[in-house]
Amino acid sequence: GIEAWYMDSSEDDQRKPHKLEPNKPVSLEDLQKLGVFHWKLNADLYEEDPELEKIRKEQGYSYMDIITIHRDTLPNYEDKLKMFFEEHLHLDDEIRYILDGQAYFDIRDKEDQWIRISMSKGDLITLPAGIYHRFTLDETNYTKAMRLFVGEPVWKAYNRPADDFDIRKKYLASLQGS
Numbered sequence: 001g002i003e004a005w006y007m008d009s010s011e012d013d014q015r016k017p018h019k020l021e022p023n024k025p026v027s028l029e030d031l032q033k034l035g036v037f038h039w040k041l042n043a044d045l046y047e048e049d050p051e052l053e054k055i056r057k058e059q060g061y062s063y064m065d066i067i068t069i070h071r072d073t074l075p076n077y078e079d080k081l082k083m084f085f086e087e088h089l090h091l092d093d094e095i096r097y098i099l100d101g102q103a104y105f106d107i108r109d110k111e112d113q114w115i116r117i118s119m120s121k122g123d124l125i126t127l128p129a130g131i132y133h134r135f136t137l138d139e140t141n142y143t144k145a146m147r148l149f150v151g152e153p154v155w156k157a158y159n160r161p162a163d164d165f166d167i168r169k170k171y172l173a174s175l176q177g178s
């Protein structure tokens with residue numbers, strides 16, 4: 001299941017948990033305040049899941065594909081993992097549903113601190129357009145994820161600094177008062 005915490009600042013292997021001591025957990029409610037939403041589904045049913053269909057319909061997630069992130073399955077594995085771990089934003093929401101394995105999504109909070117979100121089989125997450133984030137495998141080095149998108153997918157990532165985009169300003173404005 002999903003779990004989130006503030007990261008330590010060590011330069012050690014990105015695949016390690018990087019929890020503070022003592023751990024400083026982040027609740028689902030805290031994530032919601034940053035515009036991050038989560039659903040828990042039964043990933044064994046993903047090919048024909050009425051719950052997933054309902055979410056896709058309600059949220060307008062018309063597009064989907066599946067990416068298997070593993071040394072033997074992903075072309076340019078090393079380069080892609082390096083790119084995924086560069087701090088970036090997108091002009092659209094990033095929606096990911098973990099079908100197998102596990103991985104970490106890191107997001108910045110309002111004070112620009114890193115929060116690590118641990119995702120495993122059955123976790124679906126949406127990161128809002130304009131939030132700075134990054135992705136890494138954990139020490140198991142494998143995850144299979146569904147990528148969802150509203151309309152034709154645009155995967156373009158803008159590495160930080162990307163503060164001049166309207167979507168970034170809009171995201172920051174959306175945090176006011178939350």
Ligand code: KMT
Nearest residue numbers: 084094096134135145157
């Ligand atoms: C992104 O843009 O951060 C990604 O697509 C991460 C990898 S998809 C599981």
Ligand code: NI
Nearest residue numbers: 088090094157
């Ligand atoms: Ni991204």
